[in-house]
Amino acid sequence: xxxxxxARNLAIGAAACLGAFLAFALAAPQTWSxxxxxxxxxxxxxPRMGPPRPPAALPRADQLSPVPVEKIExxxxxxxVEVTTGFTGHEILVFGAIDNSQAPEEQTGYYDVVVVVEGxxxxxxxxxxxxxxxxxxxxxxVTFASVPSYYAIASTRPxxxxxxxxxxERHAIGFAHIKMTPAPGxxxxxKDYELAAFKAAVIRLKQKDGLYVVENKDGxxxxxxxxxxxxxxxxxxVPVGPLVARTYLxxxxxxxxxxxxxxxxxxxxxxxxxxxxxxxxxFSYGIIAVVLALLSGLAASAFFRREAG
Amino acid sequence: xxxxxxxxxxxxxxxxxxxMGGAVGFLSGLFGIGGGFLLTPLLMFMGIPTAVAVGTGSMxxxxxxxxxxxxxxxxxxxDVKLGVVLVIGGVVGSVIGVALVRVLRQIGQFxxxxxxxxxxxxxxxxxxxxxxxxxxxxxxxxxxxVSARKTGQHSWVxxxxxxxxxxxxxxxxxxxxxxxxGAFVGFMAALMGVGxxxxxxxxxxYLLRVPTSVVIGTSLFQIVxxxxxxxxxxxxQNKTVDVVLALLLIVGGVxxAQFGVAAGGRLKGEQLRxxxxxxxxxxxxxxxxxxxxxxxxxxxxxxxxxxx
Numbered sequence: 001x002x003x004x005x006x007a008r009n010l011a012i013g014a015a016a017c018l019g020a021f022l023a024f025a026l027a028a029p030q031t032w033s034x035x036x037x038x039x040x041x042x043x044x045x046x047p048r049m050g051p052p053r054p055p056a057a058l059p060r061a062d063q064l065s066p067v068p069v070e071k072i073e074x075x076x077x078x079x080x081v082e083v084t085t086g087f088t089g090h091e092i093l094v095f096g097a098i099d100n101s102q103a104p105e106e107q108t109g110y111y112d113v114v115v116v117v118e119g120x121x122x123x124x125x126x127x128x129x130x131x132x133x134x135x136x137x138x139x140x141x142v143t144f145a146s147v148p149s150y151y152a153i154a155s156t157r158p159x160x161x162x163x164x165x166x167x168x169e170r171h172a173i174g175f176a177h178i179k180m181t182p183a184p185g186x187x188x189x190x191k192d193y194e195l196a197a198f199k200a201a202v203i204r205l206k207q208k209d210g211l212y213v214v215e216n217k218d219g220x221x222x223x224x225x226x227x228x229x230x231x232x233x234x235x236x237x238v239p240v241g242p243l244v245a246r247t248y249l250x251x252x253x254x255x256x257x258x259x260x261x262x263x264x265x266x267x268x269x270x271x272x273x274x275x276x277x278x279x280x281x282x283f284s285y286g287i288i289a290v291v292l293a294l295l296s297g298l299a300a301s302a303f304f305r306r307e308a309g
Numbered sequence: 310x311x312x313x314x315x316x317x318x319x320x321x322x323x324x325x326x327x328x329m330g331g332a333v334g335f336l337s338g339l340f341g342i343g344g345g346f347l348l349t350p351l352l353m354f355m356g357i358p359t360a361v362a363v364g365t366g367s368m369x370x371x372x373x374x375x376x377x378x379x380x381x382x383x384x385x386x387x388d389v390k391l392g393v394v395l396v397i398g399g400v401v402g403s404v405i406g407v408a409l410v411r412v413l414r415q416i417g418q419f420x421x422x423x424x425x426x427x428x429x430x431x432x433x434x435x436x437x438x439x440x441x442x443x444x445x446x447x448x449x450x451x452x453x454x455v456s457a458r459k460t461g462q463h464s465w466v467x468x469x470x471x472x473x474x475x476x477x478x479x480x481x482x483x484x485x486x487x488x489x490x491g492a493f494v495g496f497m498a499a500l501m502g503v504g505x506x507x508x509x510x511x512x513x514x515y516l517l518r519v520p521t522s523v524v525i526g527t528s529l530f531q532i533v534x535x536x537x538x539x540x541x542x543x544x545x546q547n548k549t550v551d552v553v554l555a556l557l558l559i560v561g562g563v564x565x566a567q568f569g570v571a572a573g574g575r576l577k578g579e580q581l582r583x584x585x586x587x588x589x590x591x592x593x594x595x596x597x598x599x600x601x602x603x604x605x606x607x608x609x610x611x612x613x614x615x616x617x
Binding site for chain 1: 311312315316318319320371372373374376379380417418421425537541542543545546548552556559563600601602604606608609610613
């Protein structure tokens with residue numbers, strides 16, 4: 001039973017096993033994948049974010065002459081980004097134009113544009129440590145029902161200069177205005193300022209991980225009277241799932257128009273195969289892991305011909 | 310060059326992790342240890358989530374012990390009957406351990422539990438080894454003969470029921486303590502991502518009085534089977550086995566071990582044990598420091614792990 005296997009046979013066995021693993025994973029039904037068929041691109045901003053608010057394009061009461069209303073339109077340079085084994089981040093371009101721009105001449109700060117790229121919201125548990133008999137232990141936690149996995153913001157100027165807090169709050173623009181509500185049943189025992197500290201911690205930690213970012217470099221820049229562009233660098237650790245790019249047109253601290261575009265971030269290649277396999281068929285994945293470990297261990301020792309002890 | 314780890318969900322430098330596997334492999338070869346207790350904390354320091362470090366650790370240990378186990382079996386250094394008793398206990402311990410990992414992760418205390426376990430075991434084992442090796446070094450310097458431990462003494466272990474005859478170990482003892490040692494090691498393996506040899510070997514020698522000739526082989530036999538079961542269970546229940554990460558570590562590890570074995574041949578046994586004890590205590594102190602020192606950030610965030 002314990003015949004010495006030549007290294008070559010083992011190497012072939014290992015290769016065959018790896019092949020079988022990939023074939024198996026590929027053959028399994030593609031149900032788990034989050035990323036659906038890439039959503040058709042652009043549509044007007046649906047009432048997705050919290051409280052009701054006036055329609056996106058407000059005809060202003062003080063408009064006397066029937067001046068055509070400004071409207072913002074935007075798109076993203078790509079519909080889908082693939083996270084492969086070699087994924088190290090990806091730069092996307094959010095660009096668009098202002099219809100009926102009334103800017104007097106080449107951009108002079110007449111309009112402001114804010115681009116927010118937001119990842120899928122997920123429940124997040126925030127834990128706080130405290131000193132228990134000299135050891136730092138997680139002693140309290142709050143679960144937030146939905147926290148955007150990723151949040152990047154780019155703008156023509158710092159957002160505080162563009163609009164006041166109520167407007168920013170209404171449109172969830174800026175880290176301080178990200179919608180985060182504690183999951184039902186997780187409020188007990190926490191005062192408002194404590195919840196605020198937990199919320200601040202989420203933002204701080206996400207910033208530290210590079211997942212909540214302000215695109216400082218140029219932000220949003222105008223070309224001519226109506227064209228604008230903004231580059232957003234998705235980091236390597238950006239969680240997969242659909243992303244939403246919201247674009248707002250501001251004038252005098254008010255939102256004139258808003259637009260929404262989507263892109264999906266999906267696993268691809270070996271990365272996708274392995275991840276989906278591990279979560280869809282954990283038993284087979286585990287068996288393959290064991291076989292791979294055994295084969296690689298045996299192949300290595302056969303290769304080095306060592307008499308380990 | 311970077312590679313994206315599918316389960317840990319992060320992009321890591323290939324050379325760095327191959328090197329880490331190599332360094333731990335070198336030390337394993339040098340000291341004749343599995344190295345799980347070095348590798349798992351190292352992965353944690355590198356930012357791999359604790360649960361993934363522990364789950365992937367089992368797969369790496371499986372790969373690094375299988376060839377040793379087969380070599381020992383060929384040389385007839387495995388007491389298969391005793392090994393089977395240890396494996397049965399080990400599987401039970403592993404099942405309990407893997408289930409506990411899940412519960413501890415849900416309540417947010419897994420990292421704490423792992424750190425406390427490491428500090429306790431590494432502190433105890435390191436201190437014992439340090440005392441023993443310093444004593445041996447002193448004795449050999451003063452010219453006294455280094456006496457081997459007496460065997461054949463009876464202790465409370467020999468009064469227990471379910472006695473079995475283990476021919477190769479020349480023992481007639483109860484199966485209960487063997488199964489319990491196996492279970493404890495399996496439990497530790499699942500929680501800490503170690504093989505558990507550093508607990509099992511002394512327990513077999515001092516509690517069961519197993520002859521030293523079969524101790525290593527029999528414990529490797531147990532480790533291979535229990536690690537295979539633990540890898541499978543971690544993959545199924547906790548989904549924390551990263552095959553890509555494990556393969557990086559395995560490749561680095563087998564190469565490093567070759568150099569370690571060669572280097573180990575030039576040092577004396579008690580010197581090796583002294584160095585190993587120092588290393589064990591260093592890892593223990595480092596983990597202990599992280600537990601005791603005031604953290605820069607007292608908050609942490611993680612995904613919600615529901616009742617899957």
